[in-house]
Amino acid sequence: xxxxxxxxxxxxxxxxxxxxxxxxxxxxxxxxxxxxxxxxxxxxxxxxxxxxxxxxxxxxxxxxxxxxxxxxxxxxxxxxxxxxxxxxxxxxxxxxxxxxxxxxxxxxxxxxxxxxxxxxxxxxxxxxxxxxxxxxxxxxxxxx
Amino acid sequence: xxxxxxxxxxxxxxxxxxxxxxxxxxxxxxxxxxxxxxxxxxxxxxxxxxxxxxxxxxxxxxxxxxxxxxxxxxxxxxxxxxxxxxxxxxxxxxxxxxxxxxxxxxxxxxxxxxxxxxxxxxxxxxxxxxxxxxxxxxxxxxxxxxxxxxxxxxxxxxxxxxxxxxxxxxxxxxxxxxxxxxxxxxxxxxxxxxxxxxxxxxxxxxxxxxxxxxxxxxxxxxxxxxxxxxxxxxxxxxxxxxxxxxxxxxxxxxxxxx
Numbered sequence: 001x002x003x004x005x006x007x008x009x010x011x012x013x014x015x016x017x018x019x020x021x022x023x024x025x026x027x028x029x030x031x032x033x034x035x036x037x038x039x040x041x042x043x044x045x046x047x048x049x050x051x052x053x054x055x056x057x058x059x060x061x062x063x064x065x066x067x068x069x070x071x072x073x074x075x076x077x078x079x080x081x082x083x084x085x086x087x088x089x090x091x092x093x094x095x096x097x098x099x100x101x102x103x104x105x106x107x108x109x110x111x112x113x114x115x116x117x118x119x120x121x122x123x124x125x126x127x128x129x130x131x132x133x134x135x136x137x138x139x140x141x142x143x144x
Numbered sequence: 145x146x147x148x149x150x151x152x153x154x155x156x157x158x159x160x161x162x163x164x165x166x167x168x169x170x171x172x173x174x175x176x177x178x179x180x181x182x183x184x185x186x187x188x189x190x191x192x193x194x195x196x197x198x199x200x201x202x203x204x205x206x207x208x209x210x211x212x213x214x215x216x217x218x219x220x221x222x223x224x225x226x227x228x229x230x231x232x233x234x235x236x237x238x239x240x241x242x243x244x245x246x247x248x249x250x251x252x253x254x255x256x257x258x259x260x261x262x263x264x265x266x267x268x269x270x271x272x273x274x275x276x277x278x279x280x281x282x283x284x285x286x287x288x289x290x291x292x293x294x295x296x297x298x299x300x301x302x303x304x305x306x307x308x309x310x311x312x313x314x315x316x317x318x319x320x321x322x323x324x325x326x327x328x329x330x331x332x333x334x335x336x337x338x339x340x341x342x343x344x345x346x347x348x349x350x351x352x353x354x355x356x357x358x359x360x361x362x363x364x365x366x367x368x369x370x371x372x373x374x375x376x377x378x379x380x381x382x383x384x385x386x387x388x389x390x391x392x393x394x395x396x397x398x399x400x401x402x
Binding site: 072107 | 332371
């Protein structure tokens with residue numbers, strides 16, 4: 001009986017907990033925050049700089065002094081905030097393949113359409129909705 | 145007279161530009177060319193190349209009797225300098241009587257199991273790497289010369305398929321980095337062209353000698369893809385394809401890499 005109650009609770013709880021926010025795409029952007037709240041630019045900067053969380057600097061360079069060994073495969077993040085609006089940046093992080101099917105940039109907030117994902121990462125997005133918002137908040141500050 | 149000189153001059157110009165074009169046509173690079181001069185010197189100097197310690201160990205193991213048969217490699221194959229010369233340039237290959245290709249470490253283990261009646265050595269085992277390095281070293285400087293045939297070609301095609309398919313949480317293929325973006329910098333380090341010219345290699349990042357399989361698994365982990373089991377045929381298929389890309393380039397074993 002107790003098991004049934006737990007199962008019932010799980011069934012109710014799971015869809016809510018696992019349901020990712022469905023980002024609304026308008027033209028070439030996602031105008032609204034994935035969390036309904038603005039992100040934190042300082043946390044976003046830390047995510048961008050972290051080689052095992054944001055992974056950004058593996059391919060991009062960015063105006064983060066002290067981070068050596070940056071990449072040059074992708075455009076510099078410097079000036080991203082003046083090249084793109086907040087919503088455009090959000091879509092590029094969530095799923096750049098919506099704009100360019102051949103893009104090599106990973107989709108940071110998508111779990112479908114992937115093959116042979118390592119078990120530890122299966123069904124997980126690269127960043128959480130909160131983390132995406134933090135990164136967006138940081139990138140919009142990069143005006144130069 | 146002037147006319148003859150003119151013709152001669154034209155012939156010379158055409159001949160030399162044709163020769164230049166032939167050399168320039170092959171733009172493939174070994175990782176050796178993209179690393180710093182200090183590392184190139186380390187690889188070239190046998191007293192400084194850490195991989196040579198494994199080659200030396202391999203030469204001792206070559207002569208050491210093992211297994212229920214108490215036979216050494218040398219008991220059947222004699223001096224490696226003659227019997228193993230060129231062998232590594234042709235691997236992976238299909239052993240006589242077998243139906244699928246094996247890599248060099250697989251071939252060494254077959255010999256252990258069938259002829260020496262000894263235990264197979266696990267991947268990246270020190271003795272296995274040393275034997276592999278010793279065998280491959282006998283072909284140093286020789287051009288890579290992959291074998292062909294219906295089965296090999298099928299495995300090679302499978303390898304190319306894997307190379308070009310996106311996978312992992314980062315949704316990247318080998319080709320995206322090692323073809324489309326080779327030479328550019330990933331985390332500050334130049335991306336090599338995926339020519340496995342010197343395995344097993346001494347990689348500074350590992351502080352150890354390691355196999356191509358280990359290197360491939362590094363990339364799989366990097367793109368957050370599920371690595372195949374260590375004995376999976378996918379690695380052999382990939383190696384067949386990669387060796388085809390490196391066909392004609394000189395074998396460097398033991399190579400040093402950053």
